[in-house]
Amino acid sequence: MAGTILISEKTGVPLSSGGFEFIIEEIRKRFRDRDSSFMENIYRPYDHEGMMFISLIDSPKDEFVTFLRAAEIAFKDVDVSHWSQPVWAELIELLSSDVRNA
Numbered sequence: 001m002a003g004t005i006l007i008s009e010k011t012g013v014p015l016s017s018g019g020f021e022f023i024i025e026e027i028r029k030r031f032r033d034r035d036s037s038f039m040e041n042i043y044r045p046y047d048h049e050g051m052m053f054i055s056l057i058d059s060p061k062d063e064f065v066t067f068l069r070a071a072e073i074a075f076k077d078v079d080v081s082h083w084s085q086p087v088w089a090e091l092i093e094l095l096s097s098d099v100r101n102a
Helices: 017-029 033-047 061-077 087-095
Strands: 004-008 010-016 053-055
Touching: 004 017, 010 017, 010 087, 017 033, 017 061, 017 087, 033 053, 033 061, 061 087
Parallel strands: 004 053
Antiparallel strands: 004 010
8 A cells, every 4th residue: 555745735655565664664763752743643644543654734834844854854864775765855855846836
C-alpha cells in the first residue's frame, strides 16, 4: 500500500509504502521536542487514523516551516547515494515553493 505526503490541495508526493515510511520517519526524527504538537497535527492521519498519508494542507505557516526545516535536515543526513535521493529532492522542491515558505 502506497502513501502520500500532502502539501496542499493540489500538491502531494506519492510514494511506495517503504519509501513513505522511510521518509516520514526520517523527518519525524528531526522535529525538536518543542515542536511536538506541530508534528502530531501533521502526522495525525497516519498515527491515529490508520491512513497512509500525512497532511500539511491545513498547516499554518509556522507549522509548515517547522516541517520543512525537519525535512531539509533529514534530506541532508541521508547518504547521497541512497535510493530515496530523487524523492527527497522533489519533496524539498515542492515544500520550498509553497506560499507558506515565503
